[in-house]
Amino acid sequence: MNVYGIKAIYLFEMARTWRTLMQSIASPVLSTSLYFIVFGSAIGSHMANIDGVSYGAFIVPGLIMLSLLTESISNASFGIYMPKFTGTIYEILSAPISAIETVIGYVGAAATKSVIIGTIILITARLFVDFSIQHPVWMIAFLVLTSVTFSLFGFIIGVWADSFQKLQVVPLMIVTPLAFLGGSFYSINMLPPFWQKVALFNPVVYLVSGFRWSFYGVADVDVGVSLAMTLVFMLACLAAIWWIFRTGYRIKA
C-alpha cells in the first residue's frame, strides 16, 4: 500500500481547493444563500408546511444535496481531467501506485471538499431558517456517502471527457435537471400519480428523500430503499472505475 502516494495526491488536490477558495467554497455558498433568500424566505413564507415542516426548512436537505452532487462531480472530474489535459498524468501512470490508491487520493479529496461545502451550507442555512436534525448520525452518513458516490461518478466523467465541453455537459445537462426534478424543492407526493412513478426512476429522489428523513423523520421513499439505492449507484461507479483501469480506457494506450 503506497500511503505516501495517496497522501501526495490527496494533499495536492486539497491544495487546489484552498488555492481556489473563492470559486471552490464561496461560490456554492453564495448561490445556496440566494436560494434560501428567494425560496426559503420570500416565497417560502407564503407556502404551506409540507409533512409538518415549514417550506424554508423543507428545502434545506434538498439544497445541500444539490450542491453536494454538482460540487462532487465537478471537483472530481476536474481533478483527473486536468492531468490528462496537461499531460502530467504520465507521472501518476509511472508511479508505483495502484488504481485503487489513485482513486482514493482523487475521490477522497473531492469528497472531502463536498463534505466541507455541505457543512458550510448547513451552517449558512441556519442563519435563514430554523430546522432540526433528528438523526445526526444518519445525516452525516448520507452526506459522506453521497459525496463519495458522486465524486466517483465525477472521476468517471473526468476520465471519459476529452474536451472541456464534455466535462461540463454531463453535470449541466443531466445532473442539474435530475437534481431539480428529484424533489429538492418539493415532495414527490405533490406530483400527479403518473409522475410520481416516473420520479422513482430518478436516483436523486432517493438521495434527497433519505437525507431529508435524517433531518425531519419524513421521507418520500423508505429510508432503507434510499440507502440501498445510493449503495447500488456507488457500486456501479466502482465497477466502471475498475473497468477503466483494467482496460486503460482513455488513460493508457
Place this chain on the structure above:
Amino acid sequence: MKPLDHTQIPDASGASDPIISVSGLSKTYASGFQALRNVDLEIRRGEIFALLGPNGAGKTTLISIICGIVNPSTGTVTADGHDIIRDFRPARTKIGLVPQELTTDAFESVWATVSFSRGLFGKPANPAHIEKILKDLSLWEKKDSKIMALSGGMKRRVMIAKALSHEPKILFLDEPTAGVDVELRRDMWTMVRGLRESGVTIILTTHYIEEAEEMADRIGVINKGEIILVEDKHVLMQKLGKKQLTLHLQTPLAALPATLESENLQLSADGADLIYTFDAQSEETGIATLLRRLNEHGIDFKDLRTSESSLEDIFVSLVRGRP
C-alpha cells in the same frame, strides 16, 4: 547528487546482471500502427545508454512501456529483476522518468511539485534531499515560484528534479536537450555524469548525435520499431569509423594521374585537395605508399589533415542502409 545505496555491486561488464531486460517486446497501437517489433534489449547496471533513432522510430514508446505509461502488446520487461507489470511497485520505485514534452503543473510552486513527486513514488518526505536536488539543478532560488512563471529551460529542470525526487536507480531522459540552450545542455551533461558516478543507470534518447557521442557508454540504434544495433560506443566508432586524409595541394590538378586512380582516392571538385579514405583499424593504412607515389609523380602538398567519421555519419549510413 546524493549517492544511492546499492544492494548489488556492478560487475566489470554488467552484462551478466542487466538492470533492465527487455525481451520480445512489441507494441501495436489501437490505430494499427506498429511502434515496436520484437525488441530485445539489455541495459547494464551503471551505464549511460543512448538510444538513437529518427523521429517515430519507437524510442518514446519503448521508454513509455518500461515506465508503465503504455501497455505492451507482447513481451516482457524487468527492471532491477522485477517484472514491470506483475511486480510494478518495486520496479517503478527504482525508475525516474523525464519525458520529452514539457508537461508540468502550472499553479503549484516548484517545491510543492517536486515534493509531490517524491510522495507519489512512495517515499516519506525528505526536505534535505529535495533541497539538494533543487540546489544541484540551480532551482533553489525558484523554489517558491509558480511553475507557470518559469522559462522553458527552468521547467525542464523542474521535470528533472521531479524525476530525481524519489532517488531512482534508473533514470530515463527522453530527448533531454531538445530545445534547450547550450548552457543548460552542458549543465545537464555534467549532472548526468554526476548521477552515473553515484551509481544511477541512465538511458537517454536523443537525435543529437553529438550528445550520444559525448555521453554514452553504449549506443543502441532503433529504426522503424526495431533495434538494429547495440554496441559499445568506442567499438561502434572503430568498427564503422573511416578515417580520411586530406592533402591540400601546392598546385591544383586538372585530373588524377591514371596510375594513381583508385576507389580510395578522390580529387576535390576544384582540384585543390586530394582525399584519401582508409580504415584506421587495419595494419596497413596505405598512407606511406600514397605519399611515396605522390612524390614519384611530383605532386606536392602544402598541408594535410586527417578526420574521423562522426557517429552522425555512422548513424545516417545505418538508418539509410535499411529498407
